[in-house]
Amino acid sequence: MLSLMGMYWGTKPDGNRGDTAQLPRLVSDFFYPNMGGVESHLFHLGQQLIQRGHKVVVVTHAYGQRTGIRYVTNGLKVYYLPAWVGYQQATPPTFFAFFPILRCIFVREQIQVVHGHQALSPLCHEAIFHARTMGLRTCFTDHSLFGFNDLGNVVGNKVLKFTLSDVDHVICVSHTSKENTVLRAALDPQDVSVIPNAIAVSQFVPDPSAPDPNWITIVVISRLAYRKGIDLLVAVIPRVCAIFPKVRFLIDGAKRIDLEQMRENCLLHDRVRFIGSVKHHEVRNVLVQGNIFLNTSLTEAFCIAVVEAASCGLTVVSTHVGGIPEVLPPHMICFAQPEENDLVRAVMQAVKSVQMKEVMPMRQHAEVKEMYSWANVAARTEVVYKQVMRINTPPFIERLRRYYGCGLWAGKLFCIMAAIDLLFLVLLEWWLPREAIEIAPSFPTKKYKRIRQMTSDKSGGS
Incomplete structure (x- = not known):
């Protein structure tokens, strides 16, 4: 599943967290109304980040008639992108097709960090790849275990190696998952943190x-x-x-x-x-x-x-x-x-x-x-975001060097894809300049909380 978290540093959305605030963005192939552990993880993590004073945005694909932009509990904003859905609610690989709309969302929501969830989500890999081309920070959470002994796993692990070779930090939900991810993507264990799931x-x-x-x-x-x-x-x-x-x-x-x-x-x-x-x-x-x-x-x-x-x-x-x-x-x-x-x-x-x-x-x-506490999960995830914000964005030549090390033939292919993506970004900047993209207003979180409290008090009084 893919989840993106974007963040920006600046004036805090609701004015109650000091001088700086983060705008997390969760993008995933798997989100409500689909049911599953990853979907629950994204929803509850988003809710806790909102409680911590952040503006949270979720990006996923459309589910039936549920398309466009929706608001769910506590102002959690969800983009349901129009896309064909393949096996197990995952979108098929499109490589570059989502770049125009993802770029608009990144700019519109002032995203700085993109957080992808689940290795089986093509949308996750594409979003992280395009975010790196745009100079955004990225991190990735792996929720599954995969083997090494069949064609499907070999291809999946090579794609994961491609994505994680140019990501700022990786999160796994268990120590077993960390060991599996480090082996599959040839990562430095120091670049991988373990933050377990939780429940309400x-x-x-x-x-x-x-x-x-x-x-x-x-x-x-x-x-x-x-x-x-x-x-x-x-x-x-x-x-x-x-x-x-x-x-x-x-x-x-x-x-x-x-x-x-x-x-x-x-x-x-x-x-x-x-x-x-x-x-x-x-x-x-x-x-x-x-x-x-x-x-x-x-x-x-x-x-x-x-x-x-x-x-x-x-x-x-x-x-x-x-x-x-x-x-x-x-x-x-x-x-x-x-x-x-x-x-x-x-x-x-x-x-x-x-x-x-x-x-x-x-x-x-x-x-x-x-x-288990989602508040604890959110606090630890927030530490990761602060850590990746301190990492300097690598120059494009460094990205090519990382991709080139992914394999004799795959490395060359990945470098070509990165070059095409950069040229595509130049075209998009000319076709629709950033200045022409309207910045999205923040959800009135404090006002919403006051209205909910007043409604609750009236219901209790009656």
Whole structure:
């Protein structure tokens, strides 16, 4: 996913942070109304940066009828760009097609730092590339883990090497993710920081009365893709249902053909319930209906879903992969290898734990609340922005040197692309000078907060 964060130093937007302020800009292929960990990360990070006195702008592609410029909670401004959407809500590579509109947005919003999220987002790579051509600072956050042993990963890693060879700083969501990114992009580990994800803990409060006392309910909330271990899930469910007659499954996910076939073949209609694709604000209402949360991912850099489940007081069962072992303490999670027999063992262990009432939901919620905070994530991200602002923008010849080191043939290709991009920028500056681009006014954050407070007071009084 791509996320861009732009910032400028100058008069603060709302006049309450001193002499300087930052204007973060988040641009991503993955943002609401699409659901996922990266989408949640961008939204909550943006909200916390607004609370810290920054003006925040999100850039993503259009979702159906949601196009143009929209404002969401607390004045978070979102640009939904018109674009064709390909596999898993990512835009296809266009190389230079987005440059004109991205340049206008960068100038219009007075962007100085572009922050890209997710290696699988072509929009992310293109935005960082064009931002460097314009002399802007850049940073990148990686949310996923990738291998080295197939053609897709080799090509993806080469593209990542191209992007990160000319970026000011890199952020990873776990130490495992940092190690993976450093190896894939041949980075200096000192140029990579680890800032974990978080959740809005206040939105994931347990409800001990919600689960059905006649059943032990196992909740699965996932995209149901191969990377999420859908094949393991298909194999595990019939075995668990055969062992425990009072266990049932509650599954959220849009792509579930294999699971529906399994339910038909094993006659588990009363034990496996599908609830479609749940919106993020409804996730808590689904989680609290369960006793156990099951995650069968084959690879994860962090996995916000297990934190949300733990905050709701569920016993978590997860595969021991990627950065998941860094997410929760051992007493909150039962680990299993990404293998059918071991997953069944871990689920059996969790079921027995629920039967013995070893988990105290409110106590577990309080522990999670102490561990994760979006305010902390925003503060640490802000430190990165200040750091990159102190870095001098390299001359174009230095950019060519960095790209040339990306490979015997790829390096030459990347240098040609950089030269074309610079010529394209010269053309754009002639065709639509910066002076002709209207500067966007800041959202009246303080006024908005006062109106919300007055409305809240009136509602409380009535």
